[in-house]
Amino acid sequence: MIEFDQVNKWYGDYHALADVSETIARGEVVVVCGPSGSGKSTLIRTINRLEPIKSGRITVDGKDIHARGIDLNDFRSHIGFVFQQFNLFPHLTVIGNCTLAPIQLRGLSRAQATERAMALLERVGLANKADAFPSELSGGQQQRVAIARALAMQPPLMLFDEPTSALDPEMVGEVLLVMRDLTREGMTMVVVTHEMGFARDVADRVLFMDAGRVLERATPDDFFNRPQHPRAQQFLADIRTPFAHAV
Amino acid sequence: MLVAGLLLSLQLLAASLMLALPVALAVALLRLAPVAALRGLGFAYVESIRNIPLLAHMLFWYFGAPELLPEELKQRLYAGRIEAMSAVVALGLYTAAYMAEDIRSGIRAIPAVQMEAGRALGFGFLATMRRVILPQAFRVTIPPLISQTLNLWKGTSVATVIGVAELMYQAGQVESATFRSAESFAFATAAYLTVSMLITGAASWYQHRFPPRAL
Amino acid sequence: MIELVHDYWVYFLIGQYPNGPLGGLALTVLLASLGLVLALPFGLLLGLARVSPWRWLRWPVTLVAFAVRGTPLLMVVFWAYFFLPSVTGVKTDQFTTMLIALVVFDGIYIGEIVRAGILGLPRGQVESARSLGLGWGRTMRFVVLPQAVRSMLPSLVNQFVSTIKETSLGYIIGLAEVSFIASQINTQVFTKPVEVYLVLGLSYFLMCFGLSRFAYWLERRTSRRTTVRSAPKAPA
Numbered sequence: 001m002i003e004f005d006q007v008n009k010w011y012g013d014y015h016a017l018a019d020v021s022e023t024i025a026r027g028e029v030v031v032v033c034g035p036s037g038s039g040k041s042t043l044i045r046t047i048n049r050l051e052p053i054k055s056g057r058i059t060v061d062g063k064d065i066h067a068r069g070i071d072l073n074d075f076r077s078h079i080g081f082v083f084q085q086f087n088l089f090p091h092l093t094v095i096g097n098c099t100l101a102p103i104q105l106r107g108l109s110r111a112q113a114t115e116r117a118m119a120l121l122e123r124v125g126l127a128n129k130a131d132a133f134p135s136e137l138s139g140g141q142q143q144r145v146a147i148a149r150a151l152a153m154q155p156p157l158m159l160f161d162e163p164t165s166a167l168d169p170e171m172v173g174e175v176l177l178v179m180r181d182l183t184r185e186g187m188t189m190v191v192v193t194h195e196m197g198f199a200r201d202v203a204d205r206v207l208f209m210d211a212g213r214v215l216e217r218a219t220p221d222d223f224f225n226r227p228q229h230p231r232a233q234q235f236l237a238d239i240r241t242p243f244a245h246a247v
Numbered sequence: 248m249l250v251a252g253l254l255l256s257l258q259l260l261a262a263s264l265m266l267a268l269p270v271a272l273a274v275a276l277l278r279l280a281p282v283a284a285l286r287g288l289g290f291a292y293v294e295s296i297r298n299i300p301l302l303a304h305m306l307f308w309y310f311g312a313p314e315l316l317p318e319e320l321k322q323r324l325y326a327g328r329i330e331a332m333s334a335v336v337a338l339g340l341y342t343a344a345y346m347a348e349d350i351r352s353g354i355r356a357i358p359a360v361q362m363e364a365g366r367a368l369g370f371g372f373l374a375t376m377r378r379v380i381l382p383q384a385f386r387v388t389i390p391p392l393i394s395q396t397l398n399l400w401k402g403t404s405v406a407t408v409i410g411v412a413e414l415m416y417q418a419g420q421v422e423s424a425t426f427r428s429a430e431s432f433a434f435a436t437a438a439y440l441t442v443s444m445l446i447t448g449a450a451s452w453y454q455h456r457f458p459p460r461a462l
Numbered sequence: 463m464i465e466l467v468h469d470y471w472v473y474f475l476i477g478q479y480p481n482g483p484l485g486g487l488a489l490t491v492l493l494a495s496l497g498l499v500l501a502l503p504f505g506l507l508l509g510l511a512r513v514s515p516w517r518w519l520r521w522p523v524t525l526v527a528f529a530v531r532g533t534p535l536l537m538v539v540f541w542a543y544f545f546l547p548s549v550t551g552v553k554t555d556q557f558t559t560m561l562i563a564l565v566v567f568d569g570i571y572i573g574e575i576v577r578a579g580i581l582g583l584p585r586g587q588v589e590s591a592r593s594l595g596l597g598w599g600r601t602m603r604f605v606v607l608p609q610a611v612r613s614m615l616p617s618l619v620n621q622f623v624s625t626i627k628e629t630s631l632g633y634i635i636g637l638a639e640v641s642f643i644a645s646q647i648n649t650q651v652f653t654k655p656v657e658v659y660l661v662l663g664l665s666y667f668l669m670c671f672g673l674s675r676f677a678y679w680l681e682r683r684t685s686r687r688t689t690v691r692s693a694p695k696a697p698a
Contacts, residue, residue: 048593077595087590091608100604101594146590153594298670299663300627302634303641307659310648314655397532404534408634415536428544436537443532 001026001157001188002047007056009042009212016042017053018212026156029189031199031220034209035235040192043209044159047190048079060157077105080150080158084166086142088134088149094121095130098149106153113152120148124178140171147178158182160191196239200224208232249431252417253438259334259403259413260442264396266339271346278351281372289347296344301405304341309333309409334406342399346392353388354380386457393450400442414438463657470647474661477638483557485638487665493557493639494626497564501625502618504569509576515598523573530570536631539563543635556637560629568625575617579610612684619677623670630666640665 002024009017016039024030032040045051046058049065049072058065065075089097098117102108108116121127124144134142143163150158160179164172176198183189183202193199199206199220206223208216208231215229227233277289296304309330313321324332357380365375404415414435421431477485484492511523530538542563547553554562583606591601633642644662648655 050589050593073592073595073597075595076593079593081590081593083586083590083593085586087586089587089591089605089609101596104600104604105595149594294671294674295663295667298623298627298674299666300630300641302630303644303659303662303666306641306645307656307663310645310655311659312656401532401534404536405631407536415534415540419540422540422544428548432537432540432545436533436541439534439537440529440532447532 001028001061002190003057003059004043005057005059007046007053007058009046009051009053015212017046020056020212020214022207022214022217024188024190026188027186028204029183029187029202030191030205030207031203032190032192032207032209033194033196033199033235034215037211038209039212040209041161042212044161044190044192047159048076048081050081073105077101077153078155078157080147080153080155082143082146082150082158082160082163084162086134086139086146086166088142088146090134093131093133094126094137094145097134097145098152101149102152117148117152120151121145123181124148125174138171139167140174143167143171143175144178147175147182151182157188157190160189160193162192162194164193164195196224208235210235249414249417249421249434249438252412252414252435255331255411256400256403256413256415256438257442259331259338259406259411260396260400262335263338263342263399263403266335267342267346267399270340270343271350274343274347275350275354276373276376278347279354293344293347296341301337301341301402302408304337305334305405305409308337312336330406330409330411333409334403334411338399338402338406341402342395345398346395349391349395350384350388352391353384356387357383389453389457390450393446393453397443397446400446401439404439463654466647466651466654466657467661470651473647474640474643474665477643483638485640486643487640489557489638490626490629490640491669493560493564493629493632493637494622497561497568497629498622498625500561500565501568501572504565505572506576508569508573509580510602512573512577513580527570527573530567531574535563535567535628536634538567539631539635542566556632556635559635560632560637564625564628567628568621571624572618572621575614575621576610578617579614580606582613583610615684616677616681619673619680623673623677626669626673627666 002022004020004022007017007020008015020043032043034040042051046053047060047065053066060075060079063070088094089100092100095114095117098120099108099110099113102113102116103110106113118127118130121130124147126141126144126148129137129141129145134145137145147163163179164175167175172195176195179189179191179198180202191198191203201220203220206216206218206220207214208223208227208229210231216223216227216232218226218228223232224236227236274289274292277285278293280286280289312333313324313329316324354376361379361383362375365379366372370378403413406413407416407419410416418431418435422428425431473486475486476488477483479485479488483489508523508527511519512527514520539560542554543556543559546559546562580602587605587609588601591605592598596604629639630641632639633645636642638646641662644658648658651658
């Protein structure tokens with residue numbers, strides 16, 4: 001479904017993405033991990049063109065996303081993106097956040113959009129907070145709303161950029177739970193995360209990155225028990241804490 | 248004639264600036280003084296000047312203030328270039344009020360511990376200001392002060408109202424004499440813009456050459 | 463001083479009205495209010511143009527803004543007064559001329575306030591809106607501007623204070639605003655210029671000081687209520 005073909009990106013002199021070539025199939029759940037500055041956030045942000053690339057090609061569903069004449073807004077509306085900082089709109093209520101895009105972009109009536117949004121809020125366990133403002137919610141609650149907001153557009157693909165990195169530890173579980181439920185429905189997901197427990201139990205594949213390159217790609221079982229690349233081995237050795245969020 | 252006006256405008260700029268800077272420094276120090284009465288004085292100065300338009304200031308200093316002087320001094324003034332002098336006083340004091348605030352912000356950007364350190368060594372308030380605070384605040388304060396100089400430059404145009412024969416006045420004169428308004432105004436506009444750009448350019452150069460130094 | 467006020471207070475407040483056009487303090491307030499009200503939508507459009515993603519819009523507007531900000535307001539007034547009639551063929555009176563000059567001039571400055579307000583919003587807000595598929599226009603309308611406006615309010619009130627002071631330039635083209643009226647009174651009375659101009663200064667002071675205190679209060683209020691509560695960014 002997503003294909004990277006020799007993708008390169010520089011920030012000035014810094015080679016952020018180096019000759020990245022990967023394929024992600026429909027329905028796959030791929031976890032991207034690696035040390036700080038490895039380029040994993042940059043990689044996921046190139047998929048919906050939040051970051052531009054210098055060379056190479058990225059195709060989603062067979063279409064080159066940088067082709068001339070592509071409707072960027074329409075393209076983005078079919079991809080759900082969840083940010084590390086949640087980025088909820090503070091001046092709108094929870095339900096307002098979730099209905100804005102469906103009403104404006106899919107032409108739904110307010111009633112239809114609300115119905116859809118309430119169902120999603122139900123799923124993430126926050127239906128009773130529909131009329132609250134983001135400032136009244138905890139971090140974990142805000143992130144769950146952010147997921148519901150992204151799902152409201154019914155995208156075939158969901159991207160998660162370190163969704164739990166900014167949360168207090170006790171709230172990480174509730175978000176990962178929601179994400180696991182999504183995988184069980186066959187959603188195509190690309191997740192940048194440090195949560196190794198999630199990767200182990202939920203992912204179909206793990207991509208390990210360092211210094212802009214994908215150094216290893218394997219099933220979770222292979223990656224965590226038999227890492228091939230020395231850098232990957234070192235990375236796993238450095239994470240010696242037990243998996244606190246075994247999902 | 249337009250060029251003579253431009254030259255006078257530039258002279259007004261220079262003279263007002265020379266008046267404004269020391270007054271601004273004094274008022275800024277007043278506003279930061281350890282004595283409440285002095286602080287109130289500084290506050291009164293800034294607020295009363297800033298909330299009255301420049302034009303009203305000019306009218307006061309030209310029509311009103313000379314009346315307050317003793318007769319002999321008044322006659323001497325009227326014999327001389329009272330229009331320009333009133334304009335310089337008005338412009339200088341007006342700009343000083345704004346610059347005082349910028350200087351005050353610059354000083355306040357310096358951590359309070361610097362003042363404590365100076366006082367602990369035995370220096371008084373003013374001495375600490377002079378030796379420790381102001382040299383550091385200088386760098387931060389220059390860009391806003393240059394910005395105020397730009398406003399001062401534009402403000403010289405208001406001196407027209409009391410009959411100072413600066414650039415704007417001359418442009419108006421050419422207009423009423425020859426009805427060739429477009430050319431004279433185009434020249435005046437270009438002159439104002441050129442000097443404005445030079446001033447703004449100086450600010451950019453300064454910020455490039457002397458970026459703010461963190462501790 | 464007392465008789466001065468007693469004799470002329472009506473003239474000072476409303477000029478020759480009803481025996482002539484409105485003048486004095488009332489005219490000053492009217493001109494400033496109307497100027498600001500008209501300059502606001504104009505400034506909003508200019509500010510949006512300054513941050514728009516289309517170069518063909520951004521560059522010309524930035525250039526014009528730069529030019530106007532480097533020119534004295536009086537110059538703009540003169541252009542409007544002497545030049546505009548010959549271009550449009552319509553001879554405008556002093557009030558309309560001054561109004562046009564104020565709307566153009568203040569509109570540019572309000573554009574800068576709008577631009578600063580928009581750019582002051584955390585990047586994440588625009589990113590999440592664009593990620594949902596909202597185009598630039600909708601992002602501005604539903605996400606950015608509602609939030610930015612709140613932070614712009616103190617600056618806009620300060621701009622109103624500036625506008626009130628700017629009306630004084632109407633004096634030079636013979637508009638009967640309060641400074642002009644004060645000078646008329648001075649010419650009539652002749653012996654009390656200090657008192658006359660002190661009263662003038664006091665009038666401006668009361669209006670402007672009151673408004674700037676209001677702006678200060680607004681600023682304190684908006685910074686107390688933090689609008690965006692997003693998570694602190696952890697190192698990637």
